[in-house]
Amino acid sequence: MKKIGIMGGTFDPIHYGHLMTAEAVRDEYKMEQVIFIPAANPPHKAGLTITPAIHRFNMTLLATCSNPYFKVSDIEMRRKGPSYTIDTVYELIKAYENDTEFYFITGADAVQELPTWDRIEELLNICQFIAATRQGCIPDVDAIKKHFGTLGEKRIHRLATPELEISSTDIRNRLKKGYSIKYILPEAVEQYIRKEHLYLT
Numbered sequence: 001m002k003k004i005g006i007m008g009g010t011f012d013p014i015h016y017g018h019l020m021t022a023e024a025v026r027d028e029y030k031m032e033q034v035i036f037i038p039a040a041n042p043p044h045k046a047g048l049t050i051t052p053a054i055h056r057f058n059m060t061l062l063a064t065c066s067n068p069y070f071k072v073s074d075i076e077m078r079r080k081g082p083s084y085t086i087d088t089v090y091e092l093i094k095a096y097e098n099d100t101e102f103y104f105i106t107g108a109d110a111v112q113e114l115p116t117w118d119r120i121e122e123l124l125n126i127c128q129f130i131a132a133t134r135q136g137c138i139p140d141v142d143a144i145k146k147h148f149g150t151l152g153e154k155r156i157h158r159l160a161t162p163e164l165e166i167s168s169t170d171i172r173n174r175l176k177k178g179y180s181i182k183y184i185l186p187e188a189v190e191q192y193i194r195k196e197h198l199y200l201t
Ligand SMILES: Nc1ncnc2c1ncn2[C@@H]1O[C@H](COP(=O)(O)OP(=O)(O)OP(=O)(O)O)[C@@H](O)[C@H]1O
Pocket: 008, 009, 010, 011, 012, 016, 017, 018, 021, 105, 106, 107, 108, 109, 110, 111, 132, 133, 134, 135, 163, 164, 165, 166, 167, 168, 169, 170
């Protein structure tokens, strides 16, 4: 059985928290590949101002290109409407061979919201979840597993990963205030942000 990780996110912008989490999970689970999927219209961020998807895609590409196990997909940018994960996983199942198991990687904070996700029980049946622990949030992954009963016990996993207290929100705020963003995201991403004058307002 081939194991493929899915790292979905808004990536506005992508940072070392995302990259280190994805690599730690890939390594632990011996995955063949982790696909980074920038969400065109993140369902839980409707109404918030987010950077055009093409910039978030380009930054994700720059951040991941040195890792042979990482790939970036525009699958959600090619779909209209909210970027529901279940629609993405069904598309991936069609594109990959039958003996592939998909694992959606999230921070432990994001996994708390799973009960509100679209068609979540159906999604848990076609894709497993790995909740990586993250600084600043007290993960109650066990409660979430219990919430979904046997399905949760079998299909939601928790993995302690190195914790980096970095968030895209903090990076955007630092840029607005003119503070340095060095060493919290890849240099190429910083250069892209400066070249495209992103996050100045
Ligand atoms: N520092 C981090 N360590 C581990 N996981 C993280 C980290 N930051 C984000 N994640 C996880 O990465 C996924 C995508 O997150 P997202 O793109 O929304 O980044 P974010 O930093 O949380 O952004 P924002 O601050 O704008 O909400 C989510 O599952 C989130 O929990």
